[in-house]
Amino acid sequence: MRVIVWLVEGTWPACVDAVRTYAPHASEVVLLHVSGPEVPDVAHGAFAGLLGRGHPREHHPAEGWGSDPGDRLTDLSGTSAAELLGAAAARLGRPCSRMERTGPVEREVVAAAESADLLVLARDGDRDRLGPRSLGPAARFAVDHAPRPVLLVWPEPAPDLTTLPPPPPPAHH
Template sequence: MTVLVWITEGTWQAAVDAARTHIPTGTDITLLHVIGDDIAEAAHGAFVGLLGRGRPGRDPRDQVADRSERAAAALLDAAADRLGRPATRLQAHGRTEREVVHAAAGADLLICARDGDPQHLGPRSLGPATRFVVDHAPCPILLVWPEPAPSLDSLPPHPPHP
């Protein structure tokens, strides 16, 4: 069995805890973090469009990309430490939701955490990238709450019937 655990900044602990709790020892686990290239490109665009004023060498794109790489490596290290057993670490670049779906192509299970509204049950408990992954993943998904799930009182009222 191969398990992919999607590591994101806000919810990684819940995803790792789910793997630690529900996945048998000896299972191949891969911890995946995706760096969106749009952040470094936005920094570059701001430099070129507003801040550059003809001073090459001050473009922040490379600095932002380097810091993103280091932060991702530190996050994967923290996730591996929390998992407490061997795991492959995988960093990807690009559109987060698409990179996760592509990485899940060879997995038997994908573990990820809800990243939307934590106060209500329902579709808004998923952010856009997670919604895309849930809709398109080519394998089963274990979707966990990063905090205790909201009560059933958070369900919307029944629709009125004529």
């Protein structure tokens, strides 16, 4: 069995613990981290905009003006992804591989799941009550479009059943 575990900052320990509990020990476990292009793209665009306003690099030799800040943000996100993958591998405590992808997060997760038998991910929305809002947009997309079974976990104990909305009123005929 090949298990893809989508790791997101703040919720990844619950996903790793779920694999330890529910995936057979002989499973091939792949720890997945996806970096979205949003933040570096914004920095690249802002830097290009500054250059387009008559601020060429050669006129600003001061520290920081000689390089695109988007490149630095890309490097930093790669470092944090590697640290998160390392911490998850240590917590898992059994052989696994690591996969880093960059792109639209929800689509990269679905694409990675194509090669799996199971996708594990955590709820990332409103976790104060049971219901569909406990999934953020990327997790909702992954759950709705995953080509394989999904194990959806709560990053902390699930809310009490009293948080369920009331049932709809009976239909009148």
